[in-house]
Amino acid sequence: xxxxxxxxxxxxxxxxxxxxxxxxxxxxxxxxxxxxxxxxxxxxxxxxxxxxxxxxxxxxxxxxxxxxxxxxxxxxxxxxxxxxxxxxxxxxxxxxxxxxxxxxxxxxxxxxx
Amino acid sequence: xxxxxxxxxxxxxxxxxxxxxxxxxxxxxxxxxxxxxxxxxxxxxxxxxxxxxxxxxxxxxxxxxxxxxxxxxxxxxxxxxxxxxxxxxxxxxxxxxxxxxxxxxxxxxxxxxxxxx
Numbered sequence: 001x002x003x004x005x006x007x008x009x010x011x012x013x014x015x016x017x018x019x020x021x022x023x024x025x026x027x028x029x030x031x032x033x034x035x036x037x038x039x040x041x042x043x044x045x046x047x048x049x050x051x052x053x054x055x056x057x058x059x060x061x062x063x064x065x066x067x068x069x070x071x072x073x074x075x076x077x078x079x080x081x082x083x084x085x086x087x088x089x090x091x092x093x094x095x096x097x098x099x100x101x102x103x104x105x106x107x108x109x110x111x112x113x
Numbered sequence: 114x115x116x117x118x119x120x121x122x123x124x125x126x127x128x129x130x131x132x133x134x135x136x137x138x139x140x141x142x143x144x145x146x147x148x149x150x151x152x153x154x155x156x157x158x159x160x161x162x163x164x165x166x167x168x169x170x171x172x173x174x175x176x177x178x179x180x181x182x183x184x185x186x187x188x189x190x191x192x193x194x195x196x197x198x199x200x201x202x203x204x205x206x207x208x209x210x211x212x213x214x215x216x217x218x219x220x221x222x223x224x225x226x227x228x229x230x
């Protein structure tokens with residue numbers, strides 16, 4: 001019930017395309033859903049996050065869509081650039097366990113020129 | 114600010130050897146975490162700490178021990194290394210105040226790449 005599922009495992013898009021990464025969860029106690037971005041040789045860094053009381057959040061070219069009833073959320077990257085090539089992790093946290101975050105397995109994104 | 118600093122960056126061990134990974138943060142964060150990252154498995158929580166002198170088990174604690182004697186430091190120990198512990202280890206920290214506001218922004222170090230032969 002703690003698991004966060006993520007797909008696809010890897011993704012290749014051309015520059016300007018809109019890669020979409022999908023995540024799903026089971027635990028209805030989750031109430032905070034961050035996305036982390038990790039470049040090779042670096043640690044993950046928070047990219048954007050959403051709460052289930054909103055259906056969409058945009059920050060620059062990054063958008064999270066959230067479907068509470070389906071327990072699914074996704075990351076869209078508009079006008080993708082080669083510099084967006086990284087591994088993306090979705091994650092989830094329950095307020096009742098605010099010290100722990102459950103991460104998805106990650107998606108390796110390559111944006112080719 | 115340095116943020117979260119991990120040492121060493123790389124290490125090769127022989128089976129049965131012991132070592133300690135050090136994590137230091139300069140953000141006065143209450144919470145600290147140790148994860149391991151393996152291909153296709155994302156980040157798995159090994160141990161975590163909610164404050165100085167306290168530690169708790171995460172998802173994959175077997176074979177590891179931790180200590181948080183000072184608020185800014187979180188040590189991860191491998192008493193008898195095994196090849197299955199070959200991985201990239203990440204330390205992270207977060208603020209209790211952000212946790213109280215319903216967030217948990219974890220700040221990660223650059224990782225320690227460990228190979229156990």
